[in-house]
Amino acid sequence: MRVVVPFDAANPNSRLSSVLSADQRRGFAAAMLADVLSAVRDAGGEPTVLAAAPVDGVDAPVAVDDRPLSVAVNAALGDLPTAVVMADLALATPAAVGGLFDADGDVVLAPGLAGGTNAVVARHSEFRVDYHGASFRDHVAAAESVGASVATVDSFRLAVDVDEPSDLVDVFVHGDGAAADWLRDAGFELAVRDGDPVVEPNA
Amino acid sequence: MRVVVPFDAANPNSRLSSVLSADQRRGFAAAMLADVLSAVRDAGGEPTVLAAAPVDGVDAPVAVDDRPLSVAVNAALGDLPTAVVMADLALATPAAVGGLFDADGDVVLAPGLAGGTNAVVARHSEFRVDYHGASFRDHVAAAESVGASVATVDSFRLAVDVDEPSDLVDVFVHGDGAAADWLRDAGFELAVRDGDPVVEPNA
Numbered sequence: 363m364r365v366v367v368p369f370d371a372a373n374p375n376s377r378l379s380s381v382l383s384a385d386q387r388r389g390f391a392a393a394m395l396a397d398v399l400s401a402v403r404d405a406g407g408e409p410t411v412l413a414a415a416p417v418d419g420v421d422a423p424v425a426v427d428d429r430p431l432s433v434a435v436n437a438a439l440g441d442l443p444t445a446v447v448m449a450d451l452a453l454a455t456p457a458a459v460g461g462l463f464d465a466d467g468d469v470v471l472a473p474g475l476a477g478g479t480n481a482v483v484a485r486h487s488e489f490r491v492d493y494h495g496a497s498f499r500d501h502v503a504a505a506e507s508v509g510a511s512v513a514t515v516d517s518f519r520l521a522v523d524v525d526e527p528s529d530l531v532d533v534f535v536h537g538d539g540a541a542a543d544w545l546r547d548a549g550f551e552l553a554v555r556d557g558d559p560v561v562e563p564n565a
Numbered sequence: 566m567r568v569v570v571p572f573d574a575a576n577p578n579s580r581l582s583s584v585l586s587a588d589q590r591r592g593f594a595a596a597m598l599a600d601v602l603s604a605v606r607d608a609g610g611e612p613t614v615l616a617a618a619p620v621d622g623v624d625a626p627v628a629v630d631d632r633p634l635s636v637a638v639n640a641a642l643g644d645l646p647t648a649v650v651m652a653d654l655a656l657a658t659p660a661a662v663g664g665l666f667d668a669d670g671d672v673v674l675a676p677g678l679a680g681g682t683n684a685v686v687a688r689h690s691e692f693r694v695d696y697h698g699a700s701f702r703d704h705v706a707a708a709e710s711v712g713a714s715v716a717t718v719d720s721f722r723l724a725v726d727v728d729e730p731s732d733l734v735d736v737f738v739h740g741d742g743a744a745a746d747w748l749r750d751a752g753f754e755l756a757v758r759d760g761d762p763v764v765e766p767n768a
Binding site: 477517 | 658660675701702721722735757
């Protein structure tokens with residue numbers, strides 16, 4: 363399946379800025395992207411990275427489109443079916459991505475935490491994405507408005523888009539790819555503070 | 566399957582105190598518990614609520630044990646197999662809980678966000694839970710240390726334990742039970758602020 367992977371190379375994962383510097387965030391985002399591309403390929407997908415500006419060092423074709431995210435994704439849907447998988451799904455596995463590809467529906471949606479949509483399969487030519495706000499609910503409505511059937515994939519590994527410091531805990535606990543390696547190599551470790559796990563620079 | 570549902574009736578979901586008063590948190594917690602009990606029963610489970618003190622108005626047998634959570638849960642494991650499902654999984658569906666029950670493994674684990682463990686099936690008499698810290702990783706190690714096979718259930722609906730304000734967005738977007746009704750009846754609504762969905766009192 364064709365898979366579009368939108369990637370913010372310039373200022374990725376800004377909510378991690380309390381933990382990671384801008385340079386670190388770019389390095390970590392590239393590692394997460396590598397994990398996503400690997401999971402997509404192992405699930406039988408053919409990924410293209412969609413970026414607002416040229417990016418180097420990405421192990422996939424890169425399409426450049428500097429328009430807003432939803433506009434650029436809709437322009438990239440092209441021949442259907444096409445999947446859209448976010449670049450910060452550091453926990454994605456081939457099985458989870460395969461479950462997305464295999465689900466029946468004109469539109470298949472994988473929820474992201476806090477109302478978002480982390481992955482889509484579009485098989486209906488009139489369906490359009492809109493990532494603003496509570497996008498999951500809006501995508502269900504958008505599909506229904508064009509008469510497209512909707513299926514939902516129930517996956518923790520697709521639901522966690524890594525954009526908050528607490529998400530780094532899950533990269534440590536559940537990740538076994540480039541993103542987890544990046545965190546360890548950058549000197550972070552898993553600790554427990556007041557009973558809660560946190561990721562912090564090692565002492 | 567026997568299912569133990571630990572429930573904090575006294576001071577539930579304290580991280581929601583920026584949004585909900587103590588009375589509201591108790592009401593909302595009871596609504597989430599009702600949703601969990603319903604999903605467990607519809608999946609073929611026989612739930613018992615495990616609480617530190619007697620609670621009224623719960624539509625299930627209540628076992629009272631005022632010891633720390635992990636101690637009380639381990640004492641309640643009893644005849645195996647027994648599942649342990651947290652009371653704040655407001656998005657749990659019969660299908661998600663059924664996937665937990667049906668997974669093969671001496672120990673079946675459903676991850677919770679930020680390193681936690683939201684649901685367990687224990688089929689091995691020597692396995693013990695410990696919910697402190699990064700419990701998912703500890704549970705894998707605990708199972709392996711007693712020679713128990715481990716299976717993991719990949720479910721967004723079991724991964725979201727509703728204990729942060731942003732989780733309320735997912736109750737609005739994905740919930741269709743008592744917890745979502747409770748929020749609406751209490752005067753909350755879904756809004757979009759700076760592009761992000763939030764749950765707030767309606768104006």
